[in-house]
Amino acid sequence: MNNFIIIFFFLFLGLLLQKVKGFPVTFYKILNKIVVYVCLPAITLCHIPKIQWSNELLFPIGSGWITFILAFAFFHFLGKRLGWSNKLIGCLILTAGLSNSSFLGYPIIEALFGKKGLETAILVDQPGTFVVVSTLGVFVAAFYSKGTPDAFGIIKKIILFPPFIMFVLACLMNVYNYELNLDIEFILLKIGSLVTPLALLSVGLQLSFDRKSQHWKFLRLGLFFKLFLVPFVILVLYVFIFKQHSEPIKITIMETAMAPMITGAILASTYGLKPKLSSMMVGFGIPISFLTLAIWYFIVNFI
Numbered sequence: 001m002n003n004f005i006i007i008f009f010f011l012f013l014g015l016l017l018q019k020v021k022g023f024p025v026t027f028y029k030i031l032n033k034i035v036v037y038v039c040l041p042a043i044t045l046c047h048i049p050k051i052q053w054s055n056e057l058l059f060p061i062g063s064g065w066i067t068f069i070l071a072f073a074f075f076h077f078l079g080k081r082l083g084w085s086n087k088l089i090g091c092l093i094l095t096a097g098l099s100n101s102s103f104l105g106y107p108i109i110e111a112l113f114g115k116k117g118l119e120t121a122i123l124v125d126q127p128g129t130f131v132v133v134s135t136l137g138v139f140v141a142a143f144y145s146k147g148t149p150d151a152f153g154i155i156k157k158i159i160l161f162p163p164f165i166m167f168v169l170a171c172l173m174n175v176y177n178y179e180l181n182l183d184i185e186f187i188l189l190k191i192g193s194l195v196t197p198l199a200l201l202s203v204g205l206q207l208s209f210d211r212k213s214q215h216w217k218f219l220r221l222g223l224f225f226k227l228f229l230v231p232f233v234i235l236v237l238y239v240f241i242f243k244q245h246s247e248p249i250k251i252t253i254m255e256t257a258m259a260p261m262i263t264g265a266i267l268a269s270t271y272g273l274k275p276k277l278s279s280m281m282v283g284f285g286i287p288i289s290f291l292t293l294a295i296w297y298f299i300v301n302f303i
Contacts (some may be wrong), residue, residue, distance in 0.1 A: 007104075007286060010197045014204015031202040032270045039195035040263065041166035042188040044134070047126045048170035049178065057127075059238060060120050060252045064099065064128030066237070067230050067256055068136055071097025074225060088218065090144025091274035095281035096222040096230075098133055098261035101125040104286065105255050112297060113251055120251040133263050134163040141271040199262040206269065206279035215277040222260075222281050227292040231257035239303050250300040257296040259289035 017023050071093050079089035099105065102125045109121040135158060142157045158164055173180075180188070234256045238244045260281045268278040 006197060007200060010200035011204040011207070011283060011286075014201045015207060017201075017205060028202040028205040028269070028275075031198050031205075032266050035195055035199050035202070035263070035266050036270060037162045039192055039198065040130075040134075040163040043192035043195060044126075044130065044163055044166040044170050045173075045180070046185060046188045046192055047122065048167060049173040049180070051123070051127060051174060053174075056248075057123050059242075059244060060123040060248055060255075061128045063124055063234055063238075063252050063256050064101070064130075064132045065136075066234065067099060067129075068093075068097040068132045070230065070233060071225065072136075072140065086144045087273045088277070090140055090271070091268045091278050091281075092218065092222050092225075093140050093144070094133075094137060094264040094268040094273065095260040095278050095285075096226040098137065098264035099124075099129055099226075099230075099256055099258040100261045100282075100286070100289075101129045101255045101258055104258050104289070108258070108293065109251055109254060112254070113247065117247070117251050120248040121255060124252055124255040129261060130163075130263075131167060133261065133267060134161060134167050137264060137267055138164065141267050141273065144273060145271040196262065199266055200282075202269070203262065203265060203279045203282045206275050207283040208276055208280075213276070215274070215280055218277060219280050219284060222277075223285055223288060226260055226281075226285065227257060227289055231296055235299070235303070245303060250303070253300050254293065254296055257289070257293055259285035 014028075017027075075089050075092040075096065078084075079092070101121065105121050105125060106118060109117045138158045138161045139154055142154045172178075231253050235253050238249050238252065262282055265278040265282045269275040
């Protein structure tokens with residue numbers, strides 16, 4: 001319950017600060033940099049080294065990768081066909097192709113499936129969605145941002161992306177069973193805990209309700225893709241094609257039905273990919289997803 005209070009508190013705080021005279025208009029850019037370059041690396045270093053790997057983990061882990069690749073194919077080809085700008089295509093891929101599998105996902109999954117369900121939720125989030133945003137996400141952000149970076153430029157941005165560097169380091173720690181000092185882990189957890197309030201505050205600072213905005217039709221398309229089409233594809237693929245009916249599969253489907261990932265929106269905004277639309281995807285996607293998740297929970301209980 002506390003997580004939901006935090007979500008709406010910081011979203012509304014951002015909206016209120018927009019009305020404060022003299023408040024820095026571009027303050028959200030500072031928050032974005034703190035989230036991307038400080039908080040996310042801390043989260044990676046805390047969780048990845050503790051994951052126990054096995055073949056059974058491929059389904060929950062793979063869902064994040066499938067979702068993003070599906071979003072890339074859908075919005076890239078549709079956008080090119082309809083003459084959309086690269087920034088619009090990149091924004092929709094980054095927001096509709098990534099699930100809020102941690103901050104929204106963890107409490108919702110725990111409430112619906114108990115603490116045991118968190119094990120699957122963490123697998124969907126950490127080696128799945130979070131690694132996707134640190135690798136393919138950075139690739140998409142660089143590719144669709146100003147101009148068209150060359151291959152070397154894109155690879156350089158991925159390699160030098162702090163969360164990716166920490167991911168590589170965390171993987172090495174996992175392989176060699178290296179454990180962090182408890183004091184260091186405590187500090188990293190505290191830093192990582194700032195990601196949600198700072199990211200939501202940033203979203204609130206950018207969120208607008210302009211009825212004449214040209215973003216509304218893209219918002220509807222993006223949310224339809226994220227909240228309905230993606231979980232439907234995962235359901236068909238995992239349940240009807242791969243014949244998987246376990247509870248972790250149900251949890252995986254629910255995770256893919258979560259609202260757009262806040263970090264994906266922050267990444268899009270940082271690279272100048274339609275910041276207002278990226279904020280709208282999160283700002284409207286979160287409350288709407290509470291309704292759509294109820295529908296998906298009803299569906300997964302009958303598979």
